[in-house]
Amino acid sequence: MNAAQPKPDRPAPGDLFLSEIREQPDALLRLLEHELEFQTVSRALAERAPTAVRLVGHGTSDAAATFGTYAFGLLPGWTALRDTISLTVYYGATFDLSSSVVIALSQSGRTPDVVDYVQRTRRRGALTVALTNEPDSELAAAAEATIPLSAGPERSVAASKTYLNQLAALALLAGGAAGRGREFADALRAVAELLSVALGPLEQAVSAPALAFAYVGRMYVIGRGLEFATAREVALKLTETCRVAAEPLTATDLAHGPVAALDSLFPVWTIASHDESLPAVIEGVARVRDAGATIVSSGTAAGEIEGAAYVLPVPDPPYPILSPLLSVVPGQLFAAALARAKGLDPDHPERLTKVTLAR
């Protein structure tokens, strides 16, 4: 290479993560181009009339699975669970799977125990569906049906747009199974629009708490109901990109022990959205306030949290069930800003790789 030439562009630490967070409205619209595939799979799910929808995934995919338990519970009214992979993969439990649907989530499609789980449950009669960003992966080959997440290449190790598209895909599948697929596709288009307007101001708003929290070592992230998925994903972002020991808790579980550990140097990130679980969150935050902990509030109802030092509201989506697609974004942006404030690289956290082959 000629030394007189400019160096090829090399992203600065955190550029990938931040650009992928910003890209989420476009990624969401790409997913919606597959509306017909969602219709086909939703129809197959409804024909199975499952007694159990078994969701499996690790890390970010497992946070998305939490959302799935609500989406299937509230839309078609099906029992959905984050299944315990080890029962099937390690202990050889022999459940009756004839009326089960399996939905396996993996960005890379290569998570070993998830692939193994799908192979075993498919052999034993479950209807298996893969949601992956890599439609040529092992996971896609193992499952009976595959829906591409269509998020585009995700190069940052810390996931963002694949999470948002996992939530959207689960909402479309659950909505479709309830005969409301079209309605939810339209609602998700509206979410993409809301998100593209909200991103810029939120990116500005997170810089103040990111500076204030540069020396924080531990946090809780609390949500309830639908927003517990968001709490799990935000806690994971803070842990992997900022090396904060951030634990997700329901607002109720906080009162059953962990509230004892709080003090003024142990901040709490709250996800508060407009739905039936909001009073429980408000009650939980009152306990946090009594402990003197610094409070950040985010979500569609962020403004209803009293005593928050930082308030990061997001707009209300057409249906409250879609709030988690918006309320995760302040947490993603905050993680990006805090990592930068701490001199860490969220694109390449220590000891992590984009494809995790841990069993």
Next chain:
Amino acid sequence: MNAAQPKPDRPAPGDLFLSEIREQPDALLRLLEHELEFQTVSRALAERAPTAVRLVGHGTSDAAATFGTYAFGLLPGWTALRDTISLTVYYGATFDLSSSVVIALSQSGRTPDVVDYVQRTRRRGALTVALTNEPDSELAAAAEATIPLSAGPERSVAASKTYLNQLAALALLAGGAAGRGREFADALRAVAELLSVALGPLEQAVSAPALAFAYVGRMYVIGRGLEFATAREVALKLTETCRVAAEPLTATDLAHGPVAALDSLFPVWTIASHDESLPAVIEGVARVRDAGATIVSSGTAAGEIEGAAYVLPVPDPPYPILSPLLSVVPGQLFAAALARAKGLDPDHPERLTKVTLAR
């Protein structure tokens, strides 16, 4: 009171918690006096032939519920889940419950959303069972069948013997549903015996790590499979009694993000027991070792964890599925010792009460 008289005995901080940990073999034997009641309820469960066993509880009771998903999965081969209470209680989801069993866990029998959940699911056709230490409680009144935990009064806010009896009760119910109730009652008697021998030496063994960890602010507690219940309960004990931000993780989830946060001042407590999930735990611990974190190993296979700074093995029970009843004890005793080393009172942690009325 005459000033010349000795003061009435008042327990020193932590005395209640420690005496209740020590009392666990006796508490377990008391539960086994109810073998006939377990038989009756197990028979009713088997008649229902449930497509879903829905376990609900908060805090320690929720950790026990994790064990329940394995006990029902491995013994009668039923799908069991820690149900999301908010779907039923806040969002009014209308699942078909005609082939569901509900098992509600609450030491006090007064946890409001658990009581509410049982009332609603019973009205809608589920077979509801309460496992509580207070057979005259609201929860017992709400459920169709109640099994007393028979742990005796638990006066320490931090639970110990009620947890052990919850595990035993779930093992008896699941064993009974598989036609193996008698066998498991005998095995639990053997566990009580093993425990009474192990308690003294373990109490000695935890004092070294308790002194070394007096300034630790955050920890991970890892387990996999059956022992994930233990990881959850040990993490909760450390959080509520020692004000350590201790998060439970499966050995696999550790690799999907949290391993990035580790360093030499962020210790990891490992539960390793002799069963099919052990290789995954050993692989997970190798990642912890690479990060330079201090490792404590406990469980029946504690000795197989390389590079552990502290090794706290427990004896093997007659069936590996009962390992969690033994492997939780080093964690309980460590929490008691660490609380004392930090000058905290595990009998009365700040901001906690024995009966939690949070919704």
